Amino acid sequence: MILSLNERPQDAVAAIDASGAVLRYGELLSFSERIGSWLPARSLLFLLTENNVGGIVWSMGCINSGNVPLILNAHIEEGLYHNLFEIYRPSYVCLPTSMAAVLRYEKVCEYYGYTLLHTGMEPCALHADLSHLLPTSGSTGSPKLVRHKYENIEAAALNISTFFGLTPDDRALLVLPLYYTMGLSVVFSHLYVGATVLITNQSMTDKAFWNFMKEQRATSFTGVPYSFEILNLMRFFRMDLPDLTLLTQGGGKMPRQLNLKFAEYCCDNGKRWIATYGQSEGTARMAYLPAEWAIEKVGSIGRAVPNAELSLIDSEGNRIEGANTEGEMCYRGKNVTMGYARSREDLSLGDERNGFMRTGDLAYRDEDGCYYIVGRMGRFLKLFGMRIGLDECEQIIKGKYPIECACVGTDEKMAVYLTDEQYATAVKEVLVEKTKLVASAFEVKVIDEIPKNEAGKILYSKLNS
Numbered sequence: 001m002i003l004s005l006n007e008r009p010q011d012a013v014a015a016i017d018a019s020g021a022v023l024r025y026g027e028l029l030s031f032s033e034r035i036g037s038w039l040p041a042r043s044l045l046f047l048l049t050e051n052n053v054g055g056i057v058w059s060m061g062c063i064n065s066g067n068v069p070l071i072l073n074a075h076i077e078e079g080l081y082h083n084l085f086e087i088y089r090p091s092y093v094c095l096p097t098s099m100a101a102v103l104r105y106e107k108v109c110e111y112y113g114y115t116l117l118h119t120g121m122e123p124c125a126l127h128a129d130l131s132h133l134l135p136t137s138g139s140t141g142s143p144k145l146v147r148h149k150y151e152n153i154e155a156a157a158l159n160i161s162t163f164f165g166l167t168p169d170d171r172a173l174l175v176l177p178l179y180y181t182m183g184l185s186v187v188f189s190h191l192y193v194g195a196t197v198l199i200t201n202q203s204m205t206d207k208a209f210w211n212f213m214k215e216q217r218a219t220s221f222t223g224v225p226y227s228f229e230i231l232n233l234m235r236f237f238r239m240d241l242p243d244l245t246l247l248t249q250g251g252g253k254m255p256r257q258l259n260l261k262f263a264e265y266c267c268d269n270g271k272r273w274i275a276t277y278g279q280s281e282g283t284a285r286m287a288y289l290p291a292e293w294a295i296e297k298v299g300s301i302g303r304a305v306p307n308a309e310l311s312l313i314d315s316e317g318n319r320i321e322g323a324n325t326e327g328e329m330c331y332r333g334k335n336v337t338m339g340y341a342r343s344r345e346d347l348s349l350g351d352e353r354n355g356f357m358r359t360g361d362l363a364y365r366d367e368d369g370c371y372y373i374v375g376r377m378g379r380f381l382k383l384f385g386m387r388i389g390l391d392e393c394e395q396i397i398k399g400k401y402p403i404e405c406a407c408v409g410t411d412e413k414m415a416v417y418l419t420d421e422q423y424a425t426a427v428k429e430v431l432v433e434k435t436k437l438v439a440s441a442f443e444v445k446v447i448d449e450i451p452k453n454e455a456g457k458i459l460y461s462k463l464n465s
Contacts, residue, residue, distance in 0.1 A: 002064055002131075002153055005029055008194040012168070014056070015187075018200040018212050021053040021112075025194070031057050031111070032064035038108050038116060043067045044124040044347065045092035045116075046085070048074040048099070049178045051201040054112035056187055058094055059132075059178055063153070068126050068347070070133040070145065071179045073454060074099060087143045088344050089121040125348040133341065134181055134280055146181075146280045147338040149351065155334035156185055156283040157192035159305040163288050164220075164246065164274065170195040171243075173218035175204060175227065180455045182250050185284035186222050204230050210239075217243040224251030226456030228262060237265050250276040250285065251455055253373055253391065255398040256299050263294035277301035277373070281357055283335040286310070287371060300370045301363075308333030310371055312363065320365075326374055329363040332356045382411045383441045390414070396434050397427055404450045408463045414442050417463055421446045 008014075010026030039045070039062075047062060047069035049055035062069040070088065072081070074096050093103060097115045100107070105117035129149040136144045160166075172190050174197050176183030190197050198216045202209040204227065213221075221244060223231070228249060247266060249259075259275065266273035272291035278284045287310060289302030304310040312320040312327035320327040332355055339352035362374040375391035382388070390407040393414070397405045405427070406417045416427060424444045432439050451459040 001029075001032075002150055003157055003188065003192045005032070005060075005064070005191065008191075012194055013196045014191060015053050015197040015199055016216060017052040017198075018202050018208070019052065023053045023057055023112075025191075028057055028060055028191075032061045035061045035065040035067065039065065039067050039092060040123065041066055042123075042126050043092055044070070044088065044090045044126060045094055046070050046072060046088075046090045048072050048076065048093070048095035050074045050096055051174065051177060051183075051199045052113065053199065054096070054114045055178045056197065056199060057112050058114050059184070059187070060191070062094075063131050063150075068130050068132060069094075070135075071184070072135065073177060073179050084143060088341075088347075089119075089124070091119060091121050091123055093117045093119055124344055127338070127348050127350055129338065129351065130347060133347075134179060134184070136280060136340070143342055145341040147341050147347070147349070148283065149338050152283045152335050152337055153188055155307065156285065157188040159307055159333070159335060160185060160189035160285050161193050162306045163290075164189070164248065166190060166193045166195055168194040169219070171217060171219045172197050173213055173216075173221045174199045175202075175209075176222060176224070176251075177454055181280040181284045182222065182224070182278065182455070185278075205234070213244075214241070219243055220246035220248065222248045222250070224456040225249065225254040225258075226251075226452065228254060228258060232258060232261065237261075244271065246272045246274070248274045248276060250278055252457055253299075253395070255395060257399055260295065260298045263298055266291070267295060275301065277371075279357075279359060281337050281353075282331055282333070282359075283337060286331050286333070286335070286359075289370065293370070297366075297368075297370050300366070300372050302370050304331070305333070305335075308335070310365075312365060313358075323367045324364055326362055326364045328377060329359045329361045329371060329373070330357065331359055381409055381414055383414060383435075383437055386435070386437065388414065388435055388437070393431060393435075396430060400430050401426065403427075406450050406458050406460065406463055408460055413440075415463070416442055416444045417450060418444060418446050419448065419450060 008025040012025050014025045014028050015023040094116045100115035105119050108116040131148050131150045133145045174186050263273045273294045275289045276285050277287040287301040289300050309332045311330045314327050336353050336355045336357050360377050363371050365371050375389040379390040393407045401423050404419045409415045428442050428444050431442050451462040
């Protein structure tokens with residue numbers, strides 16, 4: 001039984017959703033056992049989830065029963081769903097009952113607002129260690145999936161619960177989706193300690209969201225940079241939230257000033273602000289900045305999570321030992337996933353990473369051993385012979401003006417996308433000033449909306465096309 005769920009008090013509450021549905025640990029355990037009567041051992045299924053109790057119970061139940069779910073958005077784009085289905089051909093599909101009539105398959109059962117359907121597809125060869133599958137972060141149609149194993153779940157839950165100091169009294173507010181690695185990690189880490197997950201589909205701009213948060217006395221909130229940009233616009237800093245004691249951020253680099261604003265707010269109000277770093281390939285969290293350093297080292301991702309190691313290598317693959325020298329950041333830990341799947345046959349593959357991964361992020365380490373991300377290895381242009389970081393340019397713009405932006409381009413010209421035309425001239429001027437390049441190196445384009453995925457990450461591929 002993963003996460004030792006059978007050792008938790010069976011009447012303790014595991015999850016509550018915005019509809020008022022309550023899931024107890026005993027119910028989660030019995031449901032995991034019951035699934036075995038519906039699904040042949042080691043079945044592959046597509047699990048289309050929403051943020052509710054049903055999404056949690058089916059996700060955990062499938063994994064605990066030894067079946068392998070590909071966890072997806074219940075509102076996935078139709079073309080992407082059919083592409084994935086044709087490639088992986090799951091024997092079962094589970095989705096919200098309200099949507100089940102769309103798929104004309106044999107109904108197996110209906111529980112917790114979800115319906116399990118039998119597709120008639122032949123069973124698939126699955127590696128014994130394979131626990132579940134997630135789409136690659138930011139995927140816009142690629143069939144590439146991340147292969148997780150049971151050890152990843154246990155390791156991630158232990159690491160995260162340790163550095164956050166989680167206890168059975170914690171009540172985590174979850175707005176990130178279950179098919180997003182960080183959302184699922186909130187579930188794993190809190191169930192690991194016998195805590196409660198408060199899960200909601202509600203928009204953060206809805207009054208009902210805040211009512212749910214206050215009524216259920218949420219003690220922690222996890223968000224991506226976009227989540228905190230919304231909070232910043234909603235007078236969050238004036239709200240009376242005495243139960244909320246921990247705010248954690250992941251999912252990409254936050255603008256420095258916004259990061260500092262939340263760090264100072266938490267410091268002044270007896271709360272903890274913990275910035276983290278992670279990737280889907282590392283089962284979400286791989287590094288964290290302790291709350292006591294949140295202001296002093298704002299912008300840093302901190303150090304490796306417990307029981308893991310961060311390191312840097314140069315372009316020749318040699319380990320960098322000194323401080324303040326840039327290199328590719330690497331990670332070693334038991335939460336490193338098995339590798340990717342691009343076809344049905346790949347689901348039978350073993351662990352291709354053996355606990356080690358190159359992150360693809362360029363970083364440096366300070367004298368205290370804290371890491372700072374400079375940008376993605378591929379997110380650089382060479383304009384007029386100068387190496388220019390696209391991520392760094394975005395941070396310059398966001399640090400200067402209260403706008404959304406995205407930078408892409410070629411070695412011929414950088415394209416800067418904005419959503420507010422009044423800043424177009426000023427943005428070009430500040431980039432010219434900071435980079436010392438001529439104005440013709442930059443082209444500013446104004447669009448209605450910066451394309452993002454459900455986790456708030458910018459879809460650069462759509463801008464490049």
